[in-house]
Amino acid sequence: MEWNWAFAFAILPRLLEGAKITIVATFLGFLIAIVIGLAIALGRRSQQAWIARSVGLCADFIRGTPLLVQLYVLFFVLPNIGIVLSPLTAGVIGLGLHNATYIAEVYRAGIESISRGQWEASKACNLSIGQTWRHIIIPQAIPPMVPALANYLIAMFKETPLLSAITVYEIMGEALGAASRTYQYLEPVTMVGGFFLIISLVCAYLARVLEERVRIYQ
Template sequence: MDWDWNFVREIMPTLIQGVKITILATVLGSILAAIVGLAIALARRSPHRLVSRSVGWFAEFIRGTPLLVQLYFIFYVLPDIGILLPPLVAGVIGLGLHYGTYTAEVYRAGIDNVPRGQWEAAKACNLGGRHTWTHIILPQAIPPMIPALANYFIAMFKETPLLSAITVLELMNQAKIVANNSYRYMEPMTLVGAFFLIISLCSVVLLRWLEHRYGRIER
């Protein structure tokens, strides 16, 4: 089958719409993963053993099960107990929870890397727990984490085709619909690969800049 540029021009608006949904899901999922990861990391440091262990078991369970299974559970099983979510919302929640358990380990490593003297200085200055975290620990812990966090967010972007399994009209699903309707697979699937490659290369450039900017913090 020959390459048809007229067909490419015809399907490009549909694929562009899919790219927008893919990027939106990645951005929202990344924000959720960053928040969930920080919450898990802090909860696992709780002095209350029940809290820390329960959160730890939850994180291990999420990391130990495939993202696709989690997406199916959120979108197809939760409605059985009355929780009905739109496809994009379910996809964002699935991505955010799944990658949040991985970013939690990045936060944990960053927090553990803060010198012990900083904790002692905060205590000596009679700072409360909230002020110690917000003004002393996290401002020092987070910058070195940024390259590692960005790596996970790039990986999340590459996982977005799984959202087609729960009917999210992201790039891969749009391409599949176009291909199934036209019986032409060469152009839409090639364009999907091209879009992912271009965005991934741009993300790698950004990641290199982040590594140069934040990867090495002198204390």
Template sequence: MNWSWDFVAQITPALMQGLLVTVEITLLSSVAALVIGLFFAVAKMSSIGFVRRLTILMTEGIRRTPLLVQLYFLFYVLPDLGILLSPFIAGVIGLGLHYATYTSEVYRAGIINVPVGQWEAARACNLTQRQTWTEIILPQAIPPMIPPLGNYVIAMFKETPILSAITVMDLMGEALAQANFSYRYLEPITLVAAGFLIVSLCSAAIIKLLEHHLKLRAA
């Protein structure tokens, strides 16, 4: 099969629309993963034994099962229980929850690395738990976490093709639709690979610049 630039021009608008959906899902899932991951990290360090054990059980259960199975559960099983999610929403929830279990470990490592003296100083100043976390601990813990958290965002972006399994018309979904309709796979799949490579490289470069900026500020 020869490469056809005419076919490339024909399918490019659909693939660009799919890329836009992919970026939207990545951004929304990233926000969910970062917020829920922080909640998981704090809960796993809670002094309340029940909360700590329940959170560990939940996060381990999510992390130890395949993302594809979780997506199928959200999209195909929940409707049997009366909960109907669109492919887009199911994809955002699935990716966000799955990667929240990984970002929680990044948060936990960063929080543990905050010197014990900071906690003691907060108690000596009679700060509340909320003030200790928001004004003392997290401002010190989060900056070193940004590079690994950024890498997880890139990983989520590269994971989005799996969402085509629940009929999400992202970049991969659009490419498969075009390929199945025309019986030409060379151009769509090649363009998908190129698109993911370009966006991933640009994202990695931005993370490197951000990491360099943080190091300069800390110096």
């Protein structure tokens, strides 16, 4: 089969529109993931055993089930109880919530990497819990987390095509739309692949630079 350049150029503007949605969805999803991830990580450390256990169970359940099914639940089941979300909202929440459970583990590892001595020294210096977190624990815990968080951002970016399943017109949705109108799949799907490949390679390079930076900082 022949690659049709005219067709490829014809669909390019719509794919670029879709690419914008893809990028917006990735960043909004990431924002939700880092906030909810923190809530999960703190919930799991709670002194109240029942809070720690139920947060842990919920997180494990979300992590053990497919993102696609979670998107369907947000999009098809929630309207039954009166919560109607737009496709993009449902997609961003689903993407963020699913990855929050992974990012919570990044926080956990970061917090646990701080030795007991730091906590004990803070107590000896008569710092309050808030001061200990703010001045001692968090500044030390964040740098090692940065590369891991960057990796999740890249992973989420590659998961966004799933949103087309709940009719979000991100780049894959636009491509499949164009393909089903014309029965020409080669150009749109290949172009989406090229888009992801280029951005992933650039991001992988940036992540490596970031990792070097963090190592020097430490």
